[in-house]
Amino acid sequence: MSAVPFELGLNTFGDVPTENGRTFTDAETVRLIVEEAKLAEAVGLDVFSVGEHYREGFVDSAGAVILAGIASVTDRIRLGTAVTVLSTNDPVRLYNEFSTLDALSGGRAQLVLGRASQTQSFPLFGYDLADYEALFEEKLELFMRLQRESPITWSGTVRAPLVDVTLHPTMRAGGIPTWIGVGGSPNSVIRAAQYGLPLMLAIIGGEPERFAGHVDLYFRALEQFGKPLQPVGQHSLGLVADTDDEAAETWWTSWKPMIEMMGKERGFYPPTRERYQSELLTGALFVGSPETVAQKIARMVRELRISRFDLKYDVPGLSRSARAHSIELLGTVVAPRVREILAEESVNV
Amino acid sequence: MSDVTVGILGAGKVGTVLGRLLLAAGYRVLIAGSGPVSRIELTIEVLVPGAVTATADVVARESDIVVLALPLGKYRSIPRSQLEGKLVIDAMNYWWEIDGIRDDLDDPRVSTSEIIQDFLPTSRVVKAFNHVGYHDLDAGPRPAGSVDRTAIGIAGDDDAGLARVAQLVDAVGFDPVPIGSLRDSISLQPGSSLFGANFTADAVRTAIDDFPATPRGQLVAATRAHESGGVADD
Numbered sequence: 001m002s003a004v005p006f007e008l009g010l011n012t013f014g015d016v017p018t019e020n021g022r023t024f025t026d027a028e029t030v031r032l033i034v035e036e037a038k039l040a041e042a043v044g045l046d047v048f049s050v051g052e053h054y055r056e057g058f059v060d061s062a063g064a065v066i067l068a069g070i071a072s073v074t075d076r077i078r079l080g081t082a083v084t085v086l087s088t089n090d091p092v093r094l095y096n097e098f099s100t101l102d103a104l105s106g107g108r109a110q111l112v113l114g115r116a117s118q119t120q121s122f123p124l125f126g127y128d129l130a131d132y133e134a135l136f137e138e139k140l141e142l143f144m145r146l147q148r149e150s151p152i153t154w155s156g157t158v159r160a161p162l163v164d165v166t167l168h169p170t171m172r173a174g175g176i177p178t179w180i181g182v183g184g185s186p187n188s189v190i191r192a193a194q195y196g197l198p199l200m201l202a203i204i205g206g207e208p209e210r211f212a213g214h215v216d217l218y219f220r221a222l223e224q225f226g227k228p229l230q231p232v233g234q235h236s237l238g239l240v241a242d243t244d245d246e247a248a249e250t251w252w253t254s255w256k257p258m259i260e261m262m263g264k265e266r267g268f269y270p271p272t273r274e275r276y277q278s279e280l281l282t283g284a285l286f287v288g289s290p291e292t293v294a295q296k297i298a299r300m301v302r303e304l305r306i307s308r309f310d311l312k313y314d315v316p317g318l319s320r321s322a323r324a325h326s327i328e329l330l331g332t333v334v335a336p337r338v339r340e341i342l343a344e345e346s347v348n349v
Numbered sequence: 350m351s352d353v354t355v356g357i358l359g360a361g362k363v364g365t366v367l368g369r370l371l372l373a374a375g376y377r378v379l380i381a382g383s384g385p386v387s388r389i390e391l392t393i394e395v396l397v398p399g400a401v402t403a404t405a406d407v408v409a410r411e412s413d414i415v416v417l418a419l420p421l422g423k424y425r426s427i428p429r430s431q432l433e434g435k436l437v438i439d440a441m442n443y444w445w446e447i448d449g450i451r452d453d454l455d456d457p458r459v460s461t462s463e464i465i466q467d468f469l470p471t472s473r474v475v476k477a478f479n480h481v482g483y484h485d486l487d488a489g490p491r492p493a494g495s496v497d498r499t500a501i502g503i504a505g506d507d508d509a510g511l512a513r514v515a516q517l518v519d520a521v522g523f524d525p526v527p528i529g530s531l532r533d534s535i536s537l538q539p540g541s542s543l544f545g546a547n548f549t550a551d552a553v554r555t556a557i558d559d560f561p562a563t564p565r566g567q568l569v570a571a572t573r574a575h576e577s578g579g580v581a582d583d
Contacts, residue, residue, distance in 0.1 A: 119446045130422060130449030184362045184483075186392040187382075206484030217395040224391060266446070267539030268482075269546040 006301065006342060007308040008335045009047030010040050010327065011082035011235055014060030015314035017323060024320070029059045030066060032320065036313075036327060037070040041077040043331025048074075049082035049112065049310060054120040057316040064097035071105035079105055082235060082310060083114035083181040083200070087135035088121040090159055091143035092167065099171040107172060112200045112235075113140065114181025114188075137191075140180075144195060147175025179233065182214070189214050193221030198230040201304070203284045204237060209303050219305075233308030234300055237315070238286030239322065240293050240329040248280055251287045254317040286311055290333035297334070298341040309338075354379060355517070356412030358405055358427060359419035360389040363440055366487045367416055367478060368397035370521040373490070379412055381405040383419065383426070406431055414517065416478070417441050421461055422448030424468060433471045436510050438517075440478040441465070442539055457565075457572045460535040462504065475505035475514040476534040477525075485547045490522020500524040500550035502543060502557065504534035524550040528557045535569055536560040 016029045024032065037048040048070060050063040060066065067079045079101065084094065094111075102109035115132060122129045138158045145152055146167065155161035180192035181200040192199045199218050201211050215232055222230060237255075241247035252273070263270040271279070279285040286293050297309050313326050355371050357364045360382035371378050378400040382389035386402050393402050409415055409431035417427065421441040439462045443454040454461055466474040478486065481501055491498040501523045505511040515525035528536060536557055537543055542565075543556045560566040 117446075128449050129446060132447075186361065186365060186389075186396060190388075190392060206482070207488055210484055210487050213396045217392060220395055221391055263545070266444075267541075268544050269542055275547070 005307055006339060007046040007233075008297075008330065008338065009049060009078075009080075009308065009310040010036075010045055010330070011049045011051065011310045011312040012036070012060065012314050013051035013053050013082075013312065014058045014066070015316045015318065016057050016059065017314065017320045018317050019320045023317070026059045030069075033059075033066055034069045034073060036323065037077065037079075038073055039324060039327050040331065041074045043328055044335060045077065045327070045331045047078045047080055047110070047308070047310065049080035051082045052085050052121065053118050054124050055118065064101055067101055067109070068104055071101060071108065074105075076108075078108045078110055080110040080177075080179075081112050082312070083112040083202075085115065085121050086113040086139050086143065087115065087132050088125045088127050089139070091139050091146060092159065092162070094143060095146045095167050095171065096169075098176055099167065099169045102172060102176050103169050110177040110179070112179040112181045113143070114200070114202070115183070117183065117202070117204070140191070140195065144175075144178070144197075147171055147178070181235070184211070184214065186214065186217060189218050190221050193218055193227060193230075194225050196222065196225065196227035196230060198233065200233045200235055200308075200310075201306075202235045204235075205279070205284050207282055208234070208236070208284050208300055211304055215304050231307045232305055233310060234304060234306045235310045235312065236284050236286050237312045238288075238293065239313065239315075239318070240286075240288070240290055240326045240334055241322065242289065242325075242329075244288045244292050247287045247289065247292075248277075250318070250322050251285070251315070252276060254315045255285075258316055290329050290337060293330075294334045294337035294341065297338050298345075301338075301342060302345070353377065353414065354412045356380070356408035356415040357400075358408060358415065358417050359383075360392060360402075361418070361420075363478070363483045363486075364416075364418035365392070365396045366483045367418060367440065368393070368400045370486065370490060371517075372397065372399045374517075374520040374522070376517075376520075377401075379403050379408040381408040383423070409435075414438060414513070417465065418478075420444070420447045421454055422451055424465060427468070429469055432469055435472050436513055437465070437469060437472045437474045438478065438514055439465050439474050439476050442479050442544075444539070457535070457569045458576050460504075460531055460533075461538060462531045462534045466506070466531055473505070473507040473510040474531060475503060475507070475510050476531065476537060477501055477503040477514050477518060480537040480541070480543045480545070481523075481547060482545055486523075489547065492522070493519060493524075496549075498522075498524050498549065499547055500526045500553040502526050502528040502537045502553050504528050504531055504537065506530050526550050526553045526557075528553070536566070540565045 040048050051060045098109050151164045151166040179198045179200045182188040183202045239251045260270045354377040356379040380400045406428045409428045414436045416438040418440050462476040489499040501518050518525035
């Protein structure tokens with residue numbers, strides 16, 4: 001009968017919005033994100049997380065700075081990333097930023113570390129994409145040691161050696177919640193389990209249920225490595241509006257040009273409207289009325305055993321008002337409805 | 350059918366999906382990852398139950414047909430000598446986000462399957478399973494004759510090999526559509542309208558027919574014509 005623990009969060013990549021046809025400036029967008037995080041807290045959402053991208057139309061390149069701004073105008077909502085591109089970050093700098101954020105926010109900082117589906121940070125900071133795996137592996141090992149050991153002595157290939165170093169401000173004991181973001185690679189799932197870190201599934205296309213095997217794999221691997229049970233979360237894209245039709249139409253208008261642009265860059269075939277409809281119905285887009293989205297999230301809790309769901313609520317060009325309304329509905333209608341469905345199901349089991 | 354052993358090199362997103370499909374179709378499946386066998390044992394036990402894990406050398410040697418499902422950029426790690434005389438299915442693509450920027454793999458004059466055939470001169474290489482997304486492969490198998498059956502373009506220079514791969518594609522639940530030679534397989538690669546598309550057989554044929562008129566098709570034709578001194582080859 002006890003309430004099923006479930007967290008609902010928001011993700012932003014700092015997508016630049018429009019208002020009455022006018023595109024926001026980058027600076028306006030940065031300020032809007034802080035306002036949206038305040039709104040997220042006001043409507044009762046649990047987590048607000050910022051991505052890391054380096055391209056036109058996205059202003060989340062300095063996520064820790066945005067999160068610091070949010071920390072200073074909120075009290076309760078937890079502050080995280082979605083995702084931090086660890087391979088091209090310096091683990092020491094990352095520690096410094098997030099121990100500072102954790103201090104500033106009174107213990108609300110957390111992270112999702114991953115690769116991200118965008119890779120502009122590699123050439124920008126002078127890394128070779130082909131080295132991605134090795135960079136991630138070594139930097140993750142160092143970052144987790146930094147959080148758990150002090151002083152630390154370390155040497156490796158990805159940065160200058162550390163000799164008897166203590167970093168300040170010191171992170172809270174045991175470090176901040178650190179999740180591993182994965183996009184479907186079984187090896188990444190195993191790696192998260194090996195470190196005993198919670199798993200964030202980035203599900204951005206196709207039927208989400210196909211990740212059930214990955215969740216099995218994760219739990220089995222935790223057991224095999226002798227690690228305690230950890231939560232599984234899901235990141236997906238979407239929009240909540242008053243009706244299914246309105247949500248579908250509004251999202252399509254902004255999502256289509258973005259996905260066409262991505263298709264051009266990577267050489268894949270952009271989805272048709274028909275395909276989009278099936279993504280809404282059975283796929284990875286959480287676009288619809290509060291009831292539709294709540295039912296779909298509850299289904300994910302059942303099928304994928306997630307206890308956290310993060311909705312990426314922005315897409316370039318989406319209007320400021322549509323974003324705000326989506327956040328409001330998510331907090332005031334979807335979140336309580338998901339918890340209600342889950343409570344009913346736990347009674348019926 | 351069950352006496353045919355298919356080996357898969359690559360235990361990632363594509364390799365695990367193909368493994369499940371092949372097992373469901375009754376094939377015996379061997380699979381290898383990039384590291385030690387122990388590294389993929391749990392993954393295969395959970396995601397591809399029924400497949401047998403082994404080193405890449407063993408998988409290549411013991412299999413009748415070998416599917417390449419590793420990152421294309423690592424093709425030089427393929428155990429070439431174990432593949433002598435074998436039928437090899439190339440399911441790989443140049444994906445710069447994984448492989449890094451590689452001009453050698455992104456040359457419109459040469460299909461990446463031609464590069465693989467050059468690297469495996471005594472094997473018979475057939476391109477297949479590369480242009481449909483792995484989650485569509487996972488969700489997409491249908492019995493022969495289904496109206497919404499997803500089609501997979503296949504290409505190769507060896508008729509017997511092509512026929513055998515066509516039979517395998519059909520057995521796992523997709524309509525095989527021969528689209529030409531390995532040289533022609535560039536029309537299945539990233540940048541073509543088929544790449545990432547989930548089409549029926551008729552739509553695949555139409556996309557292949559239309560390819561020369563697309564910007565990508567024109568670029569391929571122009572660079573290939575230039576390569577042969579401005580005189581149309583073939």
